Amino acid sequence: MMWILLIFGALLLIAAFVFKYMQEDKIFYMAAEKKEAARKRVGKTVMALVLAGVICLVSSQMVVVIKTGYTGVRTTFGQISDQPVQNGFSIKIPFVQQIETVNNKLQDKTIEDQVWGETANRTAIWYKNIVVSYQIEPEKSAWIFANVADYKESLISNALVSSAIKSASATLQDAEATNRGMIEPAVCKALQDSVNGKYGEGVLHINKVTINEADFEESYKTAIADKQKAQLAYEQQEIENKKNIEKANAEAEANRKLQESISPEVLQKQFLDKWNGEMPKVMDGNTMLDISSFVGN
Template identity: 30%
Template sequence: MKEVKKFRFIPILLAVILAVFLLLSSVTTIPAGHTGVVTTFGKVSGTVLGEGLHFKLPFITNVVKIDNRVLKTEVSSSSASKDLQTVNSTIALNYRIGRANSASIYQNIGTDFENVLINPAIQECVKSVTAQFTAEELITERQKVGDLMREALAEKIGPYGFDIEVFNITSFEFSEEFNAAIEAKQTAQQNALKAEQDLARIKVEAQQQIEQARAEAESYRLKNQEITQETLAMEWINKWDGKLPSVASDGSMMFDISDIIAAAGSGKSASAPSTPVAPSAPSAASAAAGE
């Protein structure tokens, strides 16, 4: 009897297990930032489930979860520039799948879209754009190069439903010979700039010296002129015997010595002033009054 009861319990246990299995198989959970692509017997039905808990038919429908958050990939590429220099580039791409495009991307590409589409497209865009620029232009026009690469990549992956968030060229690496040539060119440019600045400085200093020399020459000229006038006056005074010309006259006569010195300073001959005119003789009335 006990053995019979044991055998009766086994089917019940199996039924419970099957029921739990069917229940779990009919429930699916879509995490945050994802969508669920529903397939019926392996065929994409076109139904896309949002975040949360959903029910499905066990063994008939399946739900494939697609990540719609920002995804990141980094790709290294080796290509040739316009002047045939080898360029090793590293590209960092942030992209996302639009929720409305989850079903078509899964149907046309699958879940390994990064290796199937994204990375090869980056490689192709890097090679095609790099070939349009010389190695030096890749450095000096890096922003323009990055914009062209991004536009080319958007044309390739955009129609499939991928949106580019951020596109960055993280590095450009060249051969050692090219790096040495760039360094030598930069050194030559710096030396040329320094020489130009030195030449301008020398010109300014020379002009300053010329102006200073002119100012000093003018100062010396004025001093020499002043000294010459004073020297001539002193020489005239030293040569003068101190005698004034005597004139017979019963009136008084005065000489201004400063006029004589001024005349000497102006280079005129050091002669006594001309004989002054004697005062007129007194009138007869004056003589009679005196008597």
């Protein structure tokens, strides 16, 4: 709208001067008694065109359109008004007042660098490619514009996000610190608390924090791998020990049953089954073989 009025006003001014130049040539060749009246008519037309052009130019500096999702901040000779200008058409004093727009839509702040922290177990961990989604509250647009230098770039600083990540990771165990369902809400809450502490409550809303990469340092991962190998070896040894114990118990049970099944009568029967009826051919004087208990009465 402003540009249309500005262009239209400039065209009207150009048309006024072109019209005057062209009419001056015509008047030059008119009769003397008609020149005065012609000059008056041309003068009135030129004046009307110039006036219309000036009005359009001034109007272009008076009308401001604030788009949806934005609020305006009015300044008068550099003094910032506390009242934000709502979206739609607004009027300002030309060349005296300015209206700057502040984005109140959901915006993203991306941190691509690694941010190091520690878990509750004092384990070093890093996060990378962090996206913070935030929104400036419309009623605080003028305050942000007046009090935060270069707010479009510095409103959510890398240092603020890094501090929130370190605070959040320090409250989580190792397994939780890489779980996005736990670390992201924790960072979001810590960052909101930091923002509230810096700017005050109700100025900036942290909608979501997305962490795309997270991992532990190499020494920790090596230690975890060694621990897993040791655990696997321990479990395999436990299984082997259990099998050996079961085997030993089975052998002991078999020996017990064999021991219980062997009696003097069984031994006698096994002796007689294998004896050929002959007495020993060589005996010393002290050796005596008593078979009465084997053969019975």
